[in-house]
Amino acid sequence: xxxxxxxxMLLIALGLYCLLLKRNLIKMVIGLGVMTDGIHLxxxxxxxxxxxxxxxxxxxxxxxxxxxxxxxxxxxxxxxxLVLTSIVINICIVALALSMAIWVYHHYGTLDPSEVRRLxx
Amino acid sequence: xxxxxPIIAIVLPLFGAFLTPIIATISRRYDAERKVCGWFTVAxxxxxxxxxxxxxxxxxxxxxxxxxxxxxxxxxGIVLAVDGLNLLIALIVAGVSSLVxxxxxxxxxxxxxxxxxxxxxxxxxxxxxxxxxTGDLFNLYVFFEIMSISSYALxxxxxxxxxxxxxxxxxxxxSLGTSLILxxxxxxxxxxxxxxxxxxxxxxGQIAPSxxxxxxxxxxxxFGIKIAMIPLHAWAPDAYQAAPSSISALLAGATTTAxxxxxxxxxxxxxxxxxxxxxxxxxxxxxxxxxxxxALTQRDLKRLLAYSSxxxxxxxxxxxxxxTALGFQGSLFHLLNNAIFKALLFMCAGAIxxxxxxxxxxxxxxxxxxxxxxxxxxxxxxxxxxxVPPLNGFASKWTxxxxxxxxxxxxxxxxxxxxxxxxxxxxxxxINSIFLGQRPKRLQNVEEAxxxxxxxxxxxxxxxxxxxxxxxxxxxxxxxxxxxxxNQSGYIHAVLGGI
Amino acid sequence: xxxxxxxxxxxxxxxLFPFMVLFGVYIILHGHLTPGGGFQGGVIIAASFVMLxxxxxxxxxxxxxxxxxxxxxxxxxxxxxxxxxxxGLVMGxxxxxxxxxxxxxxxxxxxxxxxxxxxxxxxxxxxASIILVFYxxxxxxxxxEK
Numbered sequence: 001x002x003x004x005x006x007x008x009m010l011l012i013a014l015g016l017y018c019l020l021l022k023r024n025l026i027k028m029v030i031g032l033g034v035m036t037d038g039i040h041l042x043x044x045x046x047x048x049x050x051x052x053x054x055x056x057x058x059x060x061x062x063x064x065x066x067x068x069x070x071x072x073x074x075x076x077x078x079x080x081x082l083v084l085t086s087i088v089i090n091i092c093i094v095a096l097a098l099s100m101a102i103w104v105y106h107h108y109g110t111l112d113p114s115e116v117r118r119l120x121x
Numbered sequence: 122x123x124x125x126x127p128i129i130a131i132v133l134p135l136f137g138a139f140l141t142p143i144i145a146t147i148s149r150r151y152d153a154e155r156k157v158c159g160w161f162t163v164a165x166x167x168x169x170x171x172x173x174x175x176x177x178x179x180x181x182x183x184x185x186x187x188x189x190x191x192x193x194x195x196x197x198g199i200v201l202a203v204d205g206l207n208l209l210i211a212l213i214v215a216g217v218s219s220l221v222x223x224x225x226x227x228x229x230x231x232x233x234x235x236x237x238x239x240x241x242x243x244x245x246x247x248x249x250x251x252x253x254x255t256g257d258l259f260n261l262y263v264f265f266e267i268m269s270i271s272s273y274a275l276x277x278x279x280x281x282x283x284x285x286x287x288x289x290x291x292x293x294x295x296s297l298g299t300s301l302i303l304x305x306x307x308x309x310x311x312x313x314x315x316x317x318x319x320x321x322x323x324x325x326g327q328i329a330p331s332x333x334x335x336x337x338x339x340x341x342x343x344f345g346i347k348i349a350m351i352p353l354h355a356w357a358p359d360a361y362q363a364a365p366s367s368i369s370a371l372l373a374g375a376t377t378t379a380x381x382x383x384x385x386x387x388x389x390x391x392x393x394x395x396x397x398x399x400x401x402x403x404x405x406x407x408x409x410x411x412x413x414x415x416a417l418t419q420r421d422l423k424r425l426l427a428y429s430s431x432x433x434x435x436x437x438x439x440x441x442x443x444x445t446a447l448g449f450q451g452s453l454f455h456l457l458n459n460a461i462f463k464a465l466l467f468m469c470a471g472a473i474x475x476x477x478x479x480x481x482x483x484x485x486x487x488x489x490x491x492x493x494x495x496x497x498x499x500x501x502x503x504x505x506x507x508x509v510p511p512l513n514g515f516a517s518k519w520t521x522x523x524x525x526x527x528x529x530x531x532x533x534x535x536x537x538x539x540x541x542x543x544x545x546x547x548x549x550x551x552i553n554s555i556f557l558g559q560r561p562k563r564l565q566n567v568e569e570a571x572x573x574x575x576x577x578x579x580x581x582x583x584x585x586x587x588x589x590x591x592x593x594x595x596x597x598x599x600x601x602x603x604x605x606x607x608n609q610s611g612y613i614h615a616v617l618g619g620i
Numbered sequence: 621x622x623x624x625x626x627x628x629x630x631x632x633x634x635x636l637f638p639f640m641v642l643f644g645v646y647i648i649l650h651g652h653l654t655p656g657g658g659f660q661g662g663v664i665i666a667a668s669f670v671m672l673x674x675x676x677x678x679x680x681x682x683x684x685x686x687x688x689x690x691x692x693x694x695x696x697x698x699x700x701x702x703x704x705x706x707x708g709l710v711m712g713x714x715x716x717x718x719x720x721x722x723x724x725x726x727x728x729x730x731x732x733x734x735x736x737x738x739x740x741x742x743x744x745x746x747x748a749s750i751i752l753v754f755y756x757x758x759x760x761x762x763x764x765e766k
Binding site: 043103 | 259263266270273274277280282285286288289290292293296297300303304306307310311316
Binding site for chain 2: 688691692694695698699702705706
């Protein structure tokens with residue numbers, strides 16, 4: 001079970017490395033994406049319960065008293081809702097970042113953020 | 122009694138932001154797009170201000186307004202909770218955004234895509250209002266992101282090289298900050314299992330302090346990036362310089378205020394970590410000193426104002442870091458004043474840019490004869506920010522100095538006084554370079570700024586003078602907020618007591 | 621400006637397009653019963669349009685793209701979301717997002733109060749937004765303004 005957390009931390013570290021140390025705008029955006037994927041994996045793994053079912057009422061349970069049995073058998077759905085919201089937010093950030101990267105490439109021919117300042121003249 | 126105002130205050134700008142493209146398309150047929158969008162934005166922000174103000178009487182009577190979304194009670198549902206602290210910040214945010222909306226009516230006259238600008242402005246306002254009025258930690262994160270992403274787009278609005286570069290820098294650093302906040306929230310949820318701020322405040326008291334250090338550090342770092350605390354300030358000078366001046370005023374007044382509110386609420390009320398105060402005081406001191414020293418060497422007016430903003434945020438952190446009642450009072454009062462005079466100064470810089478076309482101190486001079494009103498307003502703002510009596514900056518800074526001496530850290534107060542003198546020095550230099558002295562030939566025919574632009578500036582200057590002459594007015598505004606910080610149990614009972 | 625792909629890819633995408641849209645609509649409508657919902661279904665619908673643009677090029681795509689219509693759809697989607705919430709406020713005695721439609725039998729499609737309406741609103745908005753984002757990136761809308 002702790003394998004999930006180790007992989008999540010690894011992803012966060014790798015994403016951080018890419019975001020901070022790469023000299024290419026597209027690679028920085030990819031690094032940001034990898035880092036947020038690590039955080040999402042961490043969040044979802046936290047909601048896991050041993051031997052639990054997915055948080056969807058299966059067809060077989062509809063007849064009985066749903067609430068009591070379901071709540072104890074399902075995994076925690078709140079982290080999944082948090083992760084969904086966070087994925088949507090990250091789409092917006094990535095779209096905005098890529099638009100700016102395309103603008104920089106179109107007008108300056110390079111994707112290196114440190115070059116842009118020198119090319120303004 | 123159903124408490125409607127908090128949700129209306131958030132939904133109004135959101136609704137407006139969705140309506141703006143439709144209104145723009147319809148008014149484009151009648152060729153009145155610019156006016157209609159501009160006035161629509163002004164109407165929505167003023168309506169929001171009135172909604173927030175209507176809650177004032179009840180909150181200052183000591184009540185905490187709690188609104189449950191969808192009828193679900195906390196800790197299972199999302200709740201909006203407004204107490205004294207929230208109301209002060211909400212008033213600041215609503216006031217600054219309505220004044221910026223009025224200012225933008227004229228300032229953005231030469232830009233295209235005004236419908237995008239208005240929609241984004243309303244989204245930033247909705248995000249900032251959501252941050253101040255919510256009582257749920259994840260809701261805070263979502264609104265924080267809404268505010269941040271819209272401000273990235275607004276900083277890069279004029280698609281020139283410096284705007285886009287500043288926008289990219291701001292975006293990369295800002296997204297890193299919000300990812301750290303998400304990680305902190307994830308850790309907190311794993312420890313406690315709840316996301317409502319009041320509930321967390323209760324449950325975190327039972328966990329050993331050594332476990333909460335990591336989420337606390339992550340959250341402080343994330344919010345610190347937003348308020349440009351040293352050493353996380355790298356995005357601020359470029360972003361303030363390259364953004365349109367109305368957006369710089371909005372950033373300095375509204376988003377920084379909302380970020381600081383989030384920091385205070387999370388650290389002091391949720392974690393109850395009054396011991397973190399010393400770290401805040403040290404960071405505040407470093408921020409104040411470095412901001413002032415960097416501002417001394419700037420040749421561009423907006424960059425100078427950006428570093429000065431960073432420096433003022435240092436004062437507020439210093440006051441918060443003292444941890445005493447007087448310290449909170451001083452820093453909250455200074456937060457209010459900072460929003461007022463920073464917005465005023467950025468609007469003056471915008472007026473100069475609009476009429477002259479540059480804000481480089483080397484190229485300006487002698488504009489005092491052409492733009493007397495702007496010069497006077499800028500002088501009022503500059504004297505206020507330096508803490509000269511009888512303007513409002515003096516009252517709040519004096520409170521912070523006394524709080525420092527009271528808390529036994531007289532050295533901090535001494536350094537703060539020296540930095541105030543430095544602030545006065547670089548502002549006098551700026552006034553001298555822009556308004557006095559020799560006027561270059563090509564600036565002969567510069568006119569005064571338009572009246573619609575001058576109106577919000579004059580309103581802010583009047584507020585500076587009024588709050589300075591009658592500081593008790595300011596203290597009355599701030600006292601409920603400061604009381605709310607020291608008295609968390611009232612807030613917790615009001616939010617959770619409904620179960 | 622942008623090259624299309626080979627005949628095989630073009631034929632298959634043209635054949636698959638209506639099924640993809642149908643699948644996206646299914647995911648939106650059953651959001652309260654199965655995994656999915658407004659956002660996921662909206663992205664699938666948008667992806668089907670983008671698939672057509674990539675297979676053919678933007679100019680020769682068999683589905684004609686009207687910018688105005690998409691922008692209005694996006695605004696309508698967002699307004700639906702806010703309006704449903706406000707109607708809950710007004711009619712449901714002051715609860716934003718309070719249920720207006722009846723909660724039906726657990727497990728049928730016409731149940732869950734407001735949720736299917738919210739899902740549809742979100743789905744329309746997300747599909748329109750992502751199509752607009754891709755269109756703006758491909759067409760470089762409004763770039764050479766100063």
